[in-house]
Amino acid sequence: MPTSVGLIARSRLVRGAILALSLVTFSYVVLAAISLSTSATYEQTFDGMGIPATATTASTLPADFRVDALSTSTAQVRTVGTFSAALSTVARAGGAALSSSASNGIYNFGAGTVALGGSDRAVGFLSSGSATFSGNLYAQLANNTGGGLSGLQISYNVEKYRMGSNAAGFRIQLFYSTDGSTWTSAGSNFLTSFAADANNNGFATAPGATVAVTNTLSASIANGTNFYLAWNYSVVSGTTTTNAQALAIDDVAILGIAGNSPTNPAGTGSGQSEHRTGRQLDTADGRRHTGHQSRQHRSGGYGGSHFHWRLGHTTVS
Numbered sequence: 001m002p003t004s005v006g007l008i009a010r011s012r013l014v015r016g017a018i019l020a021l022s023l024v025t026f027s028y029v030v031l032a033a034i035s036l037s038t039s040a041t042y043e044q045t046f047d048g049m050g051i052p053a054t055a056t057t058a059s060t061l062p063a064d065f066r067v068d069a070l071s072t073s074t075a076q077v078r079t080v081g082t083f084s085a086a087l088s089t090v091a092r093a094g095g096a097a098l099s100s101s102a103s104n105g106i107y108n109f110g111a112g113t114v115a116l117g118g119s120d121r122a123v124g125f126l127s128s129g130s131a132t133f134s135g136n137l138y139a140q141l142a143n144n145t146g147g148g149l150s151g152l153q154i155s156y157n158v159e160k161y162r163m164g165s166n167a168a169g170f171r172i173q174l175f176y177s178t179d180g181s182t183w184t185s186a187g188s189n190f191l192t193s194f195a196a197d198a199n200n201n202g203f204a205t206a207p208g209a210t211v212a213v214t215n216t217l218s219a220s221i222a223n224g225t226n227f228y229l230a231w232n233y234s235v236v237s238g239t240t241t242t243n244a245q246a247l248a249i250d251d252v253a254i255l256g257i258a259g260n261s262p263t264n265p266a267g268t269g270s271g272q273s274e275h276r277t278g279r280q281l282d283t284a285d286g287r288r289h290t291g292h293q294s295r296q297h298r299s300g301g302y303g304g305s306h307f308h309w310r311l312g313h314t315t316v317s
């Protein structure tokens with residue numbers, strides 16, 4: 001039989017353990033983010049979400065991704081919510097031949113010819129006339145590179161899992177944020193729109209269309225700070241969201257670009273020309289590296305040469 005002293009001691013021990021555990025959990029939440037790199041591209045296929053058992057079996061997003069479906073008012077078309085209020089799970093699943101009467105919401109879609117799809121998964125959305133006016137997929141990033149970043153090289157695929165006859169069409173627009181709640185559009189370089197279809201049918205082999213997006217996002221990201229991306233699904237224009245297309249995001253790839261601030265944030269004109277004393281095409285990532293600093297020896301350098309342009313003095317275009 002435990003004595004009362006023993007019980008008190010044990011209860012203190014348990015409380016101590018709970019406190020320690022909650023501190024660990026708290027630290028984990030604060031620090032959890034996709035760690036950016038200027039040399040190793042972060043890649044996410046969403047395939048780890050797996051094939052849910054049924055169309056309404058929930059599945060869990062990869063770490064540091066979240067989703068929401070804004071369903072309060074038609075004013076929420078083309079609106080991004082907040083990372084903090086968004087969810088880590090996806091309620092629905094779909095794949096080939098998605099029904100013309102499929103429920104609106106957030107989907108774990110799978111490619112292929114069966115109803116719940118195969119092993120290649122993607123995160124997507126479907127509006128109805130009265131709910132899911134916007135769907136958002138969020139990613140929380142952190143710059144732990146030890147230096148400032150002038151932007152990100154971002155790639156992803158937009159996949160279509162159902163047609164929709166809504167005259168306005170549907171689209172995915174990328175947004176970015178430094179706090180996960182105030183968002184800036186990443187512009188037309190990161191906009192993928194689909195015109196209206198003849199009907200609301202699914203595809204015998206899904207996805208029925210895939211559009212690859214690859215571009216540079218110019219944004220100053222200080223060392224030791226978080227950065228957020230949000231892919232917003234919504235009707236292209238207006239507030240009528242009936243007869244929607246189902247669209248998904250897959251194959252996200254993110255690489256940090258070294259530099260404290262963009263030399264030419266607008267990405268237009270010749271603002272960088274005075275710095276361009278050397279260029280090399282990086283065969284590893286297919287991008288042009290421009291620099292004005294001395295060479296530095298290393299093995300396996302850019303373009304098969306034995307040097308590369310020092311990152312702190314290099315821009316990528």
Ligand SMILES: [Ca+2]
Pocket residue numbers: 111120121122159250
């Ligand atoms: Ca895919």
Ligand SMILES: [Ca+2]
Pocket residue numbers: 045046047120121122250251
């Ligand atoms: Ca995938």
